Amino acid sequence: MNEEKTPSKLEKILRAGHLAVTSECGPPRGSEAGHITKKAEMIRNHVDAVNITDNQTSVTRLCSLAACIHLKMMGLEPVLQMVTRDRNRIAIQSDILGAASFDIFNILCLSGDHQSFGDNPKGQNVFDLDSMQLIQTVRHMRDEGKFLGGDSIERPPRMFVGAAANPFADPFEIRVPRLAKKIAAGVEFIQTQCIYNVEKFELWLKLARERGLTEKIFILAGVTPFKSVGMAKYMKNRVPGMDVPDELVKRMSGVAKEKQPEEGLQICVETIQRLKEQKGVRGFHIMAIEWEEKVPEIVERSGLYPRPNVN
Amino acid sequence: MRLQYPSGIRIICLPCTGKVDLLHLLHCFEKGADGVYVVGCLEGACQFNTGNLRARKRVALAQEILEKIGLGGDRVQMYNLSSSEAPRFVQIAEEMTQKILKLGPNPIKLARRKMAA
Amino acid sequence: MIVAKQKPIEEIIETLKGYNKILILGCNECVTVCEAGGKKEVAVLASALRMYFMNQGQEVKIEEATLERQCDHEYLEEIRKTVDQYDAVLSLACGVGVQFLAEKYMHTPILPGVDTCFMGVTEERGVWSERCQGCGQCILAWTAGICPVSRCAKRLLNGPCGGSSKGKCEINKEVPCAWQIIIDRLNELGRMEDYERLIPIKDWSTERAGGPRKVVREDVRS
Structure with missing residues (x-):
């Protein structure tokens, strides 16, 4: 797992054996780039790379690629999230080349939430490829230097290829086989769904370790701090594929309203500290939804600061 | 008991209201009936288990259609009673008659007469 | 089978505006099984439309027929001799039947009476669900x-x-x-x-x- 395949800083950090830290920024619902650069500025010294979501929850936003370019121009390391919901294989390959032309070196391959969740529920979806096939596509373009159609690519993309994994979705029995399948498709790093049920995550990780999967890829454990007990309940009851144990909801509701943000941060830091010790966890993906300003604090309190310098 | 009920009602006997078809209901109105009501056994007491429940759904659909085509959905109704409830039978007959009198004659009947004239 | 559902009657009425002699044409295949466009549904719709137009004071003649299939020439030919009597044909077949009629009878407006939904199964009476998209x-x-x-x-x-x-x-x-x-x-x-x-x-x-x-x-x- 030591041989670098791309100029990605995230890849370098992971291959050097450091615990990586990534975070994410959602682009604005308008064309004001300042929203995204401001968020990125808050976290630039505390994370190794920043994911830019791709029309998350199917709500139309400024495009992921353009936002990645803004970050790149600021000297940050973007992770281009790409969903297969909105693009066919022509658009996908074209956008990958576009990103590569700006030396965007990381991509996260996703299928994307169904459009019925977003602001255009009456729209078509594409799903020409699924997330596994998107992984295969990027690897094919990078490693073979070819388009899916077989023609050669001049200056192929050099992208470190990631995907998501949700250890908490059903059915649990295929969650590890599914990871194996993504690895077979060519994925190199994984960012997981937000982890609240730590025991279940550890079980998933143990099963992955037993199959030797954690030796083949870098798993970044996903965490999201609760801002309030309301958010904890929302995540528990409303977000598909999210597993929030009752104890955490109880813990959040056990403190006064003004102290709840601090309690949420504390839970997040405790989760990171516990998972740092787990073999197979190679970093953290901190998704502080509309709370990016707290990312530096989480990173520092979790003992993940300063970030390594690999260049 | 020899109870009296309004004379404008024509009774059509069926073995079970489950036999009532949507088409029967519509054809009544097409032929000029001012109102139609289906009287089934009490819910839960159908000899064929669900005949009266099916009838209720068909009446509901007939109401919807009559409403949409401008005849008024209230012209068709579903009632339930048991065979021993003669006073209730009379009460329903009077209630339905009052309702139809209020709604006025079936506009189809009038339109047909007008066209014939 | 191909599963369809009946169009709302007000939508059908809108499309029939201006026609005085209309044939409602059912299909004995899929749409009969899914209770959207068989002989029975033709009769119900015809009755409702007759009443509607009469109530509007319009003399519109509505006639009924149901073919074995509307996706084969031989059955569609059955109305060749009579189709010219009508100002329009409202087909309760799936979109396939509607189009085949339209291709065959160039001079007659052919209108759809159902919304064609998918290829599916009868889960239970009154419940149909999709199984195939013909990829x-x-x-x-x-x-x-x-x-x-x-x-x-x-x-x-x-x-x-x-x-x-x-x-x-x-x-x-x-x-x-x-x-x-x-x-x-x-x-x-x-x-x-x-x-x-x-x-x-x-x-x-x-x-x-x-x-x-x-x-x-x-x-x-x-």
Whole structure:
């Protein structure tokens, strides 16, 4: 797992054996780039790379690629999230080349939430490829230097290829086989769904370790701090594929309203500290939804600061 | 008991209201009936288990259609009673008659007469 | 079968405006089974429309007929001699029948009386659900006989996605997750190892993407 395949800083950090830290920024619902650069500025010294979501929850936003370019121009390391919901294989390959032309070196391959969740529920979806096939596509373009159609690519993309994994979705029995399948498709790093049920995550990780999967890829454990007990309940009851144990909801509701943000941060830091010790966890993906300003604090309190310098 | 009920009602006997078809209901109105009501056994007491429940759904659909085509959905109704409830039978007959009198004659009947004239 | 549902009567009335002699034409096949466009539905609609127009003071003649099928020449020919009597034909067949009629009878307006929905099954009387989207290249051999193209909201060939929860799809708790059914079947069949087989990128050119499709069998062709 030591041989670098791309100029990605995230890849370098992971291959050097450091615990990586990534975070994410959602682009604005308008064309004001300042929203995204401001968020990125808050976290630039505390994370190794920043994911830019791709029309998350199917709500139309400024495009992921353009936002990645803004970050790149600021000297940050973007992770281009790409969903297969909105693009066919022509658009996908074209956008990958576009990103590569700006030396965007990381991509996260996703299928994307169904459009019925977003602001255009009456729209078509594409799903020409699924997330596994998107992984295969990027690897094919990078490693073979070819388009899916077989023609050669001049200056192929050099992208470190990631995907998501949700250890908490059903059915649990295929969650590890599914990871194996993504690895077979060519994925190199994984960012997981937000982890609240730590025991279940550890079980998933143990099963992955037993199959030797954690030796083949870098798993970044996903965490999201609760801002309030309301958010904890929302995540528990409303977000598909999210597993929030009752104890955490109880813990959040056990403190006064003004102290709840601090309690949420504390839970997040405790989760990171516990998972740092787990073999197979190679970093953290901190998704502080509309709370990016707290990312530096989480990173520092979790003992993940300063970030390594690999260049 | 020899109870009296309004004379404008024509009774059509069926073995079970489950036999009532949507088409029967519509054809009544097409032929000029001012109102139609289906009287089934009490819910839960159908000899064929669900005949009266099916009838209720068909009446509901007939109401919807009559409403949409401008005849008024209230012209068709579903009632339930048991065979021993003669006073209730009379009460329903009077209630339905009052309702139809209020709604006025079936506009189809009038339109047909007008066209014939 | 092809599953269709009746159009709202007000929508049908709107499309029939201006026609004075209308034939409502049912179909004895799929739409009879799914109770959208068979003889019975023709009779109900005809009765309702007759009453509507009469109530409007319009003399509109509505007649009824139901053909064995509307997707074969021989049955559609049955109305050749009479079709010219009508200002319009309202077909209660699926979109296939409506179009075949329209292609055959150039001078008669042909209108649809149902919304054609999908290819599916009768789960129980009054409940129909989708099973096939006619992608032109069946993959059921690899997915335990359950189709992710028609039954997964994201058509994932390598599912399930992270939104599968307690056997249901993220889009609606009433919708079963196709991949949960596939996995349950693989378990029953003792073939869970098949799950890890990556289904390759699909050739969608045999689906809608490739334009209107055609099947030609030279050996049976006349």
